[in-house]
Amino acid sequence: DGGITQSPKYLFRKEGQNVTLSCEQNLNHDAMYWYRQDPGQGLRLIYYSQIVNDFQKGDIAEGYSVSREKKESFPLTVTSAQKNPTAFYLCASSMGKLEAFFGQGTRLTVV
Amino acid sequence: AQRVTQPEKLLSVFKGAPVELKCNYSYSGSPELFWYVQYSRQRLQLLLRHISRESIKGFTADLNKGETSFHLKKPFAQEEDSAMYYCALRDRPRDNYGQNFVFGPGTRLSVLP
Numbered sequence: 588d589g590g591i592t593q594s595p596k597y598l599f600r601k602e603g604q605n606v607t608l609s610c611e612q613n614l615n616h617d618a619m620y621w622y623r624q625d626p627g628q629g630l631r632l633i634y635y636s637q638i639v640n641d642f643q644k645g646d647i648a649e650g651y652s653v654s655r656e657k658k659e660s661f662p663l664t665v666t667s668a669q670k671n672p673t674a675f676y677l678c679a680s681s682m683g684k685l686e687a688f689f690g691q692g693t694r695l696t697v698v
Numbered sequence: 699a700q701r702v703t704q705p706e707k708l709l710s711v712f713k714g715a716p717v718e719l720k721c722n723y724s725y726s727g728s729p730e731l732f733w734y735v736q737y738s739r740q741r742l743q744l745l746l747r748h749i750s751r752e753s754i755k756g757f758t759a760d761l762n763k764g765e766t767s768f769h770l771k772k773p774f775a776q777e778e779d780s781a782m783y784y785c786a787l788r789d790r791p792r793d794n795y796g797q798n799f800v801f802g803p804g805t806r807l808s809v810l811p
Contacts, residue, residue, distance in 0.1 A: 620798060627707060629784060629803035630742075637796040645798065677742065679799070686732055687786075687799050689742040 590614065593678050593690035600672075600697050608663045608693045610678035617682055619661035623647060624675040624692070633676075636661055665695060672697045700725050700789045702802035710808045711775050719770040719805045721759075721785030730788040731768040732799070733759055737781045745770075745783070755779070775809045782806050 591612045600606045612619065618637050622630040632645030636655040650669025655661055661680075665672045675694050679687040701724045711717050723729060733745040746754045748761040748768060759770045768785060785802040 618797065622801070627803060629704075630801040632798055632800070635796075635798045643791075643796065679742075681797070681799075686744045686747060688744075691741045 591680055591688055591690035593693050598693055598695045602697055603667045605664055605666050608676055610661045612659055612680045614680055616680035620679045621663045622677045624677055700787060700800050702785050702787050702800050704785055704802040704805050706805045708806045712810050713777055714774050717772050717775040719783050721768045723766050723787050725787055731761055732786040733770050734784040734786055735781050777809045780807055780809045
């Protein structure tokens with residue numbers, strides 16, 4: 588069953604802790620993206636990667652880090668430097684001229 | 699900077715009425731626009747793209763470069779159309795190497811019985 592899988596669906600962390608969100612795709616897509624979705628603000632780009640071992644900052648990269656060691660995986664780490672980490676996080680992938688395909692999302696709550 | 703605006707946060711219409719969700723963009727190159735839809739408890743999915751010039755679930759959208767708009771229209775709304783709709787733009791920020799997608803803030807469509 589092809590697609591993008593984000594895990595976990597819900598994540599709770601204490602303030603000050605780093606947390607890593609998983610994103611895996613078996614679509615053989617080159618490009619992968621991380622977005623943050625907040626009510627009234629739509630989707631804002633955090634990081635994106637066009638190929639393995641390469642990634643670029645998006646509009647709101649501060650307090651986040653990523654890696655792209657494998658084509659199918661693009662994990663996002665929310666660090667303690669992120670001032671307002673509680674949000675819904677969406678991972679997506681695309682290939683060439685195709686549209687972006689999205690995962691189900693991870694809702695992160697920092698308490 | 700590339701930007702997508704959707705002026706309405708919430709749009710409520712009655713079943714069978716026409717619906718138009720507005721989208722405007724700013725982009726320095728040749729734009730490629732999309733409409734995405736997010737139904738309750740489902741993942742964000744593509745509804746249509748301007749290059750296909752297709753009609754999906756009765757929805758159409760025409761790219762108007764003069765008005766920099768890509769409004770989504772449906773002549774007769776159905777209750778199952780109730781969802782969050784996002785307009786998006788494909789951005790190629792570095793001389794056509796690499797790309798990302800810029801999204802608008804979204805419009806929640808509520809179709810009333």
